Amino acid sequence: MDRSDWRRLRVELLRAGVAPRRVSRMLRELADHHADLRDAALRAGHSPWEADLLARCELGDEEAILAAVLERQELRSPASRWPWVVYGLAPAALLAGCVLAVLLLTGLAVGSGVELPAMARTWIGTLFGVANYGLPVLIAMVVLLTAALRHAPIAWPVFGTLLVIAIGSALTIDIRWPNAAGDDGLLLMTYRYGPDELGYASAMLLGLLGPYLALRGRMA
Amino acid sequence: MKKPNPPFMTGVPELLVLRLLAEREMYGYEIVRAIRLASRDAIVLAEGVVYPLLHAMEAKGILTAKERKVEGRNRVYYRLSAKGQKRLDALIGEWERVQEGVHSVLENPTHGSV
Numbered sequence: 001m002d003r004s005d006w007r008r009l010r011v012e013l014l015r016a017g018v019a020p021r022r023v024s025r026m027l028r029e030l031a032d033h034h035a036d037l038r039d040a041a042l043r044a045g046h047s048p049w050e051a052d053l054l055a056r057c058e059l060g061d062e063e064a065i066l067a068a069v070l071e072r073q074e075l076r077s078p079a080s081r082w083p084w085v086v087y088g089l090a091p092a093a094l095l096a097g098c099v100l101a102v103l104l105l106t107g108l109a110v111g112s113g114v115e116l117p118a119m120a121r122t123w124i125g126t127l128f129g130v131a132n133y134g135l136p137v138l139i140a141m142v143v144l145l146t147a148a149l150r151h152a153p154i155a156w157p158v159f160g161t162l163l164v165i166a167i168g169s170a171l172t173i174d175i176r177w178p179n180a181a182g183d184d185g186l187l188l189m190t191y192r193y194g195p196d197e198l199g200y201a202s203a204m205l206l207g208l209l210g211p212y213l214a215l216r217g218r219m220a
Numbered sequence: 221m222k223k224p225n226p227p228f229m230t231g232v233p234e235l236l237v238l239r240l241l242a243e244r245e246m247y248g249y250e251i252v253r254a255i256r257l258a259s260r261d262a263i264v265l266a267e268g269v270v271y272p273l274l275h276a277m278e279a280k281g282i283l284t285a286k287e288r289k290v291e292g293r294n295r296v297y298y299r300l301s302a303k304g305q306k307r308l309d310a311l312i313g314e315w316e317r318v319q320e321g322v323h324s325v326l327e328n329p330t331h332g333s334v
Contacts, residue, residue: 025287025296026271029248032293033267036249060268068269072276 006031008061011219014151016070017080034059079150087156091143092163095136099189102131103173106186110178121177128173136168137204144212148219161208169193169201233265233273235315238300238308241283245299246276274298282307 006027013023034055041051069075106124109116116124140161147157168194178185204215233255240246240254251274252267277283282304287296300308 024273026275028294029271029296030268032295033249033252033271035293037267058267060266064266065268065272068272072272074276074279075272 005062009065012062012066012151013069013153016066017076018069018148019077019079022075022077023043030059032067047191079146079152083152083156087147087152087160088163089160091139091160092167095139095164095167098135099131099171099173102127103187103189107174110175110185110187115130116177124175128175132172137208140164140168140204140208144208145215148212149174151219153218157212158209161212162205165201165204165208169204170197222246232263233309234277235268235308235311236263237270237273237277238282238304241300242305242308245286245297247295247297251298277304294300 009030010023010027013026014020018026037055038051039060040046041054046054073081106128109120109124143160143164144157146152147154170191172188172189172190174186174188176183176186176188236255236259237251240251240258246254248270249267250267252270255263255265274285276281278285278298280303281301283298284301285296285298288292289295
């Protein structure tokens with residue numbers, strides 16, 4: 001089998017829903033098996049060309065291997081079995097979970113009554129910035145990249161990304177630290193859509209879906 | 221080149237693979253060769269399709285796999301798990317029951333006629 005055959009089989013196995021790590025291992029095993037068959041044919045006195053042909057015949061064609069994979073449900077990855085969960089809902093749930101975790105930890109730190117040093121406050125401020133702006137982009141990027149590498153159908157990754165953008169662009173968490181003047185401080189979570197949020201959402205949409213569609217087109 | 225076996229062999233490759241791996245760990249090429257050798261070429265698997273079978277059994281926890289570099293090649297050695305041993309016992313029992321039934325029909329096809 002030449003390189004293009006292996007590449008085609010790889011794409012077909014990924015499209016069949018087999019996890020990339022398993023596909024890579026199976027292809028390595030098949031390539032080694034092909035090499036073993038070829039070596040055996042060479043030892044038996046065949047020419048290199050004949051040895052290649054014999055090895056290929058004995059290994060079987062891509063359709064047979066693909067058919068054997070397709071009839072085994074257990075080889076399908078969770079992302080292929082439940083794409084609506086993995087690509088659709090899990091990213092939004094992860095984003096919501098991370099924001100809640102940041103809020104909870106900050107609330108506990110502030111509520112403990114211990115005065116936090118300036119550096120800790122800076123770190124928490126950075127964490128809030130990441131949760132507000134970086135996290136939605138990062139989660140959506142991971143979802144889209146994973147979907148592209150797995151040759152997953154387009155619908156659920158795009159839905160999941162839209163959901164993350166809808167939450168991430170309008171959700172803001174903020175903190176006002178307690179001070180000596182008797183201000184108890186404030187931990188604030190807001191969800192609103194104004195012109196700024198719509199602009200941010202549009203930028204995210206273009207910045208994420210554009211490269212995803214381009215990558216998808218290149219890998220097709 | 222020998223042709224792979226017909227459709228009535230469904231389930232037999234799993235039984236044979238498990239039986240071989242009950243003896244010792246092996247990699248795919250070794251398994252296919254061992255089946256041909258032990259069955260005196262009566263059973264010939266389409267060689268490439270043994271991997272989906274091995275991976276499926278691994279996914280079910282029947283086999284465990286370990287990658288090892290041998291003579292410049294990365295071999296994936298498969299080994300029977302405790303669950304695999306139970307599965308093998310069950311398949312042997314089932315196979316013996318079917319074999320007895322088929323043998324009985326072949327020997328005396330009219331025995332059960334009404």
